[in-house]
Amino acid sequence: xxxxxxxxxxxxxxxxxxxxxxxxxxxxxxxxxxxxxxxxxxxxxxxxxxxxxxxxxxxxxxxxxxxxxxxxxxxxxxxxxxxxxxxxxx
Numbered sequence: 001x002x003x004x005x006x007x008x009x010x011x012x013x014x015x016x017x018x019x020x021x022x023x024x025x026x027x028x029x030x031x032x033x034x035x036x037x038x039x040x041x042x043x044x045x046x047x048x049x050x051x052x053x054x055x056x057x058x059x060x061x062x063x064x065x066x067x068x069x070x071x072x073x074x075x076x077x078x079x080x081x082x083x084x085x086x087x088x089x090x
Contacts, residue, residue, distance in 0.1 A: 001066060004058050008070035017045050018074045022082060042071040 008014060021041040025034055046067030050060050058066070 001062065004056075004062065004066040005070050008066055009073060011049075011070075014045065014049060014067075014071065015074055018042070018071055019078050021045070022075070022078045026082065038075065042068065042075055046071050 018041075021038065025032070025037045025041070028037070046064050050063035050067060056063070
């Protein structure tokens with residue numbers, strides 16, 4: 001399971017999707033809020049990628065669970081980066 005999470009953390013497509021999710025959420029925060037779109041986006045990416053990509057050695061349920069963990073880690077890093085950038089702009 002740890003190997004699966006590490007491999008997903010280095011997936012550039014997953015990282016790009018989560019960064020695009022953060023950017024889109026911040027742009028639309030006045031209309032949609034922040035928490036619900038981020039949570040739903042993380043779940044969507046965690047389910048979408050294992051079900052549409054070729055299967056590896058792990059089952060789909062394990063890949064989704066590992067995706068939730070790795071997406072959450074990437075999301076925290078992306079939000080920390082946006083917070084850092086916004087503070088440096090001041």
